[in-house]
Amino acid sequence: ETGVTQSPTHLIKTRGQQVTLRCSSQSGHNTVSWYQQALGQGPQFIFQYYREEENGRGNFPPRFSGLQFPNYSSELNVNALELDDSALYLCASSPGRDSSYNEQFFGPGTRLTVL
Amino acid sequence: QQPVQSPQAVILREGEDAVINCSSSKALYSVHWYRQKHGEAPVFLMILLKGGEQKGHDKISASFNEKKQQSSLYLTASQLSYSGTYFCGTSGSARQLTFGSGTQLTVLP
Numbered sequence: 001e002t003g004v005t006q007s008p009t010h011l012i013k014t015r016g017q018q019v020t021l022r023c024s025s026q027s028g029h030n031t032v033s034w035y036q037q038a039l040g041q042g043p044q045f046i047f048q049y050y051r052e053e054e055n056g057r058g059n060f061p062p063r064f065s066g067l068q069f070p071n072y073s074s075e076l077n078v079n080a081l082e083l084d085d086s087a088l089y090l091c092a093s094s095p096g097r098d099s100s101y102n103e104q105f106f107g108p109g110t111r112l113t114v115l
Numbered sequence: 116q117q118p119v120q121s122p123q124a125v126i127l128r129e130g131e132d133a134v135i136n137c138s139s140s141k142a143l144y145s146v147h148w149y150r151q152k153h154g155e156a157p158v159f160l161m162i163l164l165k166g167g168e169q170k171g172h173d174k175i176s177a178s179f180n181e182k183k184q185q186s187s188l189y190l191t192a193s194q195l196s197y198s199g200t201y202f203c204g205t206s207g208s209a210r211q212l213t214f215g216s217g218t219q220l221t222v223l224p
Contacts, residue, residue, distance in 0.1 A: 042214030
């Protein structure tokens with residue numbers, strides 16, 4: 001059983017650019033959630049996908065979008081990067097449809113710096 | 116709405132006990148507890164569900180007061196490995212987790 005992996009580990013972008021972050025969920029986990037974690041803060045929920053469909057979204061603008069693929073991988077896309085987007089981005093996978101009912105397995109995160 | 120955790124930070128000696136609290140202003144379906152060490156991913160500790168069901172590690176104990184929308188995590192006989200930041204995550208009708216700002220726990224030898 002492999003854990004949750006994310007790529008890249010670190011990324012530096014400039015304001016206005018676009019970025020794609022990738023996550024590989026634990027095998028058999030149909031739900032993936034993405035979080036933004038600013039320094040010294042708890043993770044903030046961005047959105048959640050279940051079997052390739054978005055089934056929950058936090059208070060983030062539409063320039064944050066995602067995809068989930070049948071092979072348990074997923075992407076987080078952020079357009080028109082802003083300085084405040086600098087953060088650690090975490091993905092977490094869980095079995096079943098309801099991640100609030102199940103343990104979430106977090107990946108190590110991608111550290112995004114926007115200059 | 117973000118749950119409120121207290122205390123914000125606590126320093127212990129090995130073997131001492133600690134309690135971390137989490138409270139919400141909204142009706143809760145579940146409370147999750149995670150520990151995150153510096154530079155690492157959050158690690159699951161426990162889930163407490165409305166109705167009394169709990170899922171988690173044997174050495175961790177926690178309580179969930181549904182009427183008061185409060186949860187407490189009990190760390191007994193603390194070890195150096197317990198050091199880290201503890202987050203509670205709560206879910207209501209939307210069934211998505213909202214995390215608190217964390218409690219930084221330091222265990223000294």
